[in-house]
Amino acid sequence: MNARLKLAALAAALAMAGCARKPPPELPPAPMTGQEQAPVEQGVENAIVPGSRADFLRSVPSDRILFDTDMYDVDDRDRAVLDGQAQWLQRYPNVRVTIEGHADERGTREYNLALGDRRANAAKNYLQSRGIAASRMTVISWGKERPEALGSDESAWAQNRRAVTVIPQ
Amino acid sequence: MKDLGAMKQPDSRTHRAALKGIRRLFVLAVALIGATLAIVEPAQAQLSVDVTDESGNDMVIAVPGLATPESVGTAAGSTDALGRQIGDVIAADLRGSGLFRPLGPSAVRAIAYSEVTAPAFDYWPGTGAVALVQGFVRDNKDGRLMVGCYLYDVALRQELTRQGFLIVPGEWRRAAHKCADAIYARLTGESPFFDSRIAYVAESGPKDRRVKRLAIMDSDGANHRFLTNGQSVVLTPRFSPDYKQIVYLSYVERRPRIYVYDIGTGRQRVVTESANPTFAPRFSPDGRFILYSMAVNGNTDIYRVPIGGGASTRLTNSPGIDVGGSYSPDGSRIIFESDRSGSQQLYVMNSDGSNQRRISFGGGRYATPEWSPRGDLIAFTKIAGNFRVGVMTPDGGGERLLTDSWQDEAPSWSPNGRVIQFFRTSQGRAGKSSVWQVDLTGTNERRIPTPLDGSDPAWGPLLP
Numbered sequence: 001m002n003a004r005l006k007l008a009a010l011a012a013a014l015a016m017a018g019c020a021r022k023p024p025p026e027l028p029p030a031p032m033t034g035q036e037q038a039p040v041e042q043g044v045e046n047a048i049v050p051g052s053r054a055d056f057l058r059s060v061p062s063d064r065i066l067f068d069t070d071m072y073d074v075d076d077r078d079r080a081v082l083d084g085q086a087q088w089l090q091r092y093p094n095v096r097v098t099i100e101g102h103a104d105e106r107g108t109r110e111y112n113l114a115l116g117d118r119r120a121n122a123a124k125n126y127l128q129s130r131g132i133a134a135s136r137m138t139v140i141s142w143g144k145e146r147p148e149a150l151g152s153d154e155s156a157w158a159q160n161r162r163a164v165t166v167i168p169q
Numbered sequence: 170m171k172d173l174g175a176m177k178q179p180d181s182r183t184h185r186a187a188l189k190g191i192r193r194l195f196v197l198a199v200a201l202i203g204a205t206l207a208i209v210e211p212a213q214a215q216l217s218v219d220v221t222d223e224s225g226n227d228m229v230i231a232v233p234g235l236a237t238p239e240s241v242g243t244a245a246g247s248t249d250a251l252g253r254q255i256g257d258v259i260a261a262d263l264r265g266s267g268l269f270r271p272l273g274p275s276a277v278r279a280i281a282y283s284e285v286t287a288p289a290f291d292y293w294p295g296t297g298a299v300a301l302v303q304g305f306v307r308d309n310k311d312g313r314l315m316v317g318c319y320l321y322d323v324a325l326r327q328e329l330t331r332q333g334f335l336i337v338p339g340e341w342r343r344a345a346h347k348c349a350d351a352i353y354a355r356l357t358g359e360s361p362f363f364d365s366r367i368a369y370v371a372e373s374g375p376k377d378r379r380v381k382r383l384a385i386m387d388s389d390g391a392n393h394r395f396l397t398n399g400q401s402v403v404l405t406p407r408f409s410p411d412y413k414q415i416v417y418l419s420y421v422e423r424r425p426r427i428y429v430y431d432i433g434t435g436r437q438r439v440v441t442e443s444a445n446p447t448f449a450p451r452f453s454p455d456g457r458f459i460l461y462s463m464a465v466n467g468n469t470d471i472y473r474v475p476i477g478g479g480a481s482t483r484l485t486n487s488p489g490i491d492v493g494g495s496y497s498p499d500g501s502r503i504i505f506e507s508d509r510s511g512s513q514q515l516y517v518m519n520s521d522g523s524n525q526r527r528i529s530f531g532g533g534r535y536a537t538p539e540w541s542p543r544g545d546l547i548a549f550t551k552i553a554g555n556f557r558v559g560v561m562t563p564d565g566g567g568e569r570l571l572t573d574s575w576q577d578e579a580p581s582w583s584p585n586g587r588v589i590q591f592f593r594t595s596q597g598r599a600g601k602s603s604v605w606q607v608d609l610t611g612t613n614e615r616r617i618p619t620p621l622d623g624s625d626p627a628w629g630p631l632l633p
Contacts, residue, residue: 151597
């Protein structure tokens with residue numbers, strides 16, 4: 001792939017990532033529109049770059065695991081999700097990831113920062129046990145600052161108690 | 170602001186005397202007044218307000234605009250207009266405490282300059298007022314203003330206290346707060362608290378992408394100022410004891426770490442270099458140390474670091490989350506929260522980390538403990554269904570909940586340990602946060618006005 005083609009493919013991947021089911025929960029950059037993209041050559045628009053965020057989201061069971069109130073344990077379902085992530089990460093050993101830990105709004109702010117850190121580390125430690133080098137993984141806790149679901153009910157809170165594995169754009 | 174202590178009478182010949190001389194005279198005047206009161210007091214009970222009484226604390230107090238001998242233009246407006254504005258602020262402070270029913274400048278007649286030290290004692294009882302605040306604003310002919318205020322007992326026809334201040338015109342609100350403080354202190358027997366500032370987090374934007382900016386304001390919401398632009402999420406500010414710095418958490422470079430912001434220079438610096446996230450910062454009462462929490466591989470403990478940097482000392486080492494420490498006023502002990510028992514509870518330890526013991530046993534979870542500046546109480550968030558703000562003694566006794574809402578969180582004490590600010594979050598997709606305060610009776614609760622939504626209020630000490 002020449003440099004220009006690579007760029008075009010990356011742009012296409014970025015556009016796809018924008019449409020993905022789970023957008024990154026932190027402040028996103030200004031969304032790219034079709035007009036702003038580099039000229040795209042025929043047949044590349046729908047290509048997903050191997051090792052990209054779009055590839056990751058397409059390939060793994062989920063980019064996140066969810067937790068019960070105040071909990072940070074990795075259960076069987078979480079392990080299946082993380083096993084899938086680990087397999088993908090082993091295929092792309094140069095990809096670094098950020099694991100974001102989050103809490104629901106029904107906790108105090110500082111405790112939730114610690115709880116988010118605990119959850120992100122639970123995911124990180126499991127991935128490490130599956131052979132992913134710790135040096136490839138960065139952990140950040142957002143506490144209750146970046147909810148995914150905006151409601152104030154059990155279903156929203158369940159979605160927000162999460163550890164999300166984020167591949168760089 | 171130059172605090173002249175007790176104020177002399179505005180019509181006295183000594184007006185033009187050197188300030189030092191005036192100050193000495195004031196001391197004499199106070200001594201004389203004190204002697205008079207001592208003689209009069211037994212004859213009739215004096216006015217007083219009980220800050221712990223939950224009912225009937227609404228002493229009617231008249232606060233006409235402060236008089237001026239001649240209206241002089243200043244950088245902050247004419248002395249005439251300032252007199253009225255100062256009266257408004259005094260009345261608002263007293264009303265906000267929940268203990269008084271002030272009749273402010275718009276509710277009572279204006280007074281003449283000559284009345285300031287000679288109240289119309291035959292007139293005021295007709296207004297329903299049992300106490301009267303009068304004062305003056307006078308051009309000091311040196312770019313400053315002299316502001317005097319006097320508190321009278323209407324029934325006894327007697328002066329209770331007086332205060333005078335030399336200020337630059339731009340500081341007129343502080344003179345008003347100092348007057349209100351003198352009145353509050355004289356009538357309640359408590360320490361003052363109005364002349365103080367709040368650091369907090371101003372919030373805007375949608376719930377999943379909240380923009381959070383560091384902001385400061387006076388205790389009544391005035392003189393509001395944003396310190397950060399909102400590009401990075403900031404949380405949990407605390408003033409240094411001298412108000413020169415704010416310690417807080419920032420997500421600059423997407424790394425949550427604690428920073429010290431210098432209010433004078435606008436510069437900020439990292440407190441402690443670490444690859445691990447640091448948060449929940451608190452100043453020690455002497456301002457020499459910062460207490461903070463650090464998460465290492467999911468385990469959070471409490472540390473202490475000198476304000477100027479250097480090696481951190483680890484104070485807790487239990488498996489679990491130890492977070493949110495707060496020093497006792499004498500710096501000898503620290504209250505913090507820990508989930509080492511399985512849920513968030515309150516613990517006390519010595520300031521070197523020794524002798525850690527749990528003090529909360531009331532059922533439910535307890536979080537965000539803050540030691541009162543008086544030393545007598547711990548304020549906390551209690552989580553049992555709703556989030557409520559409450560207080561208990563440092564040994565865990567006398568638990569009382571002061572608020573009852575869906576989510577009240579993170580109490581911060583007034584300088585006199587009699588009022589608590591916290592933030593209240595509403596439910597749902599459009600849920601927002603606002604800053605509130607409540608007194609120790611739990612009955613006087615009100616919202617603090619902020620230009621945007623607000624959270625994480627942190628009340629600073631009384632200004633000198």
